[in-house]
Amino acid sequence: MNLSRRTAPYLNQIISNFLKKHDKFSENPSWEIRESNVGGFGVFTTRDVAIGEVIFIDVPVILGPRCIPNCPILCVSCFRKTDLLKPCISGCGLPVCSNECQNSSFHQQECRLVRQLRHGESKDICNKLFENLTPLKSLFLDQNDKDVVLSLIAHNRDRHGHEVDTLKNGFGFEFSEDDEKFMKFVCCVMDANAFEVSLSGEKGDSSLRGLYPLGSLANHSCTPNLTHVFNEHQEMVAKAAVFIPKNTELVHSYTRIIWDTTTRLYHLHCTKHFICKCLRCQDRTEFGTYMGSVLCKKCRGIVSPVNPYKSYGKWQCQDCKTYILGKDVKTLTTLLGSILRDLDSKGFEFIYNFLKGKLKTVVPDHNQIAIAVKYKLIWLLGHMDGYKYKDLTLELLDIKEELCKDILFVLNKLQCGQCKLRGLLLYELYCCQREKIQRLKSNKQIDLYTNEIQNNLDEILLIMRYDVAAPDEIKKFLDCDLKE
């Protein structure tokens, strides 16, 4: 794009017009695009915003499958993941879930283009074509939407845009020079800005990516003040995770919140090509959580990097002041990482004993590996065969409750407010406490619990409001709530 057009007034105008077209623009928005201190542009509040308040609703200008190996397939028309997926009967090789989706104008235009450019038919679903479909979809944008895409920043390193090469070299697609240039630009814009879109009932990683123009102008911080959910129309609902004063930059997290600084910095460098300088990254204690720290072999004190930006440099024990080398810490964390991956095949006893035994001797309680192990146990208790809620003893319910509260405590220390992870953990805690209350005998204990459960439920509803990925029982509460 012509960079001289990339000014704050231009961006405000083009994004506002885009939202107006989709009926998502409020006449008195609580956001504004301005130049940001971290570089480029960012989104700022124009007034105080209360915790949980919706700041904007954004619409995807491009929506398509993530280009990852073995991406679980979805209907290319309605983007639902269902058992009813079948290959399009016209022979384009793309998955659709119903006659309605087969015949939708949305699918028909890409189906025609695929058959025309590819010179051939496919009777089966072609996964590779599905994975590389997103740039192709961008060719159907109208000029206004193309201008929106052109106004966003694009990564310009060589490895971005390989989807287009796969379409050309792997499938024999022939594109005009302009189309090819635009599609490559789209891939670079998607890599810089796209969000993984949550879908109803989807477990694990998302298969869908969306380019949300306003959402994508918000910069990153490891202590985000913005949180977002996706509703059933694949719209992004951006909400305040904490109270946000007027004129504050809105920032969301491009990484997992419970990763340590080394992991977050590495991820941001590789995927978004910048070095985060937020307060959490600069603090070697990570706000007192010591998520990246290990224990000293000599005195069991906490060992942290002297400079969090140089994890390969020196690390020092805060008690006995001994130095150790970053590469030795790396060896330990790599080993723990591989044990962590293996834990998926192990049962509760093994994982719990590992947490309370070996792991406790090498890392502090809130090291990211310890948190990941605790997280596994939370998901195991109450969900896995033999460990459904009804099967759990009071002792196991106590363990689950303690683990949930422990990670919630870490999230509080990290100052992440009403983030999505908090909502999920509160929900696990709520289910656990609800089960526990049925086993309690004393009325006093029951009363105490009932209050806590109700408070947790209120907060879960606030965090999960509009979230298509919310658990079904929460959605039922929310349906009533939204109809009121």
Ligand SMILES: C[S@@+](CC[C@H](N)C(=O)[O-])C[C@H]1O[C@@H](n2cnc3c(N)ncnc32)[C@H](O)[C@@H]1O
């Ligand atoms: C999704 S865009 C955010 C909007 C972008 N600032 C703009 O002007 O369009 C992501 C890019 O913004 C920049 N960015 C975001 N957060 C940053 C941060 N905390 N520090 C430095 N650069 C950041 C990086 O260049 C990153 O690749």
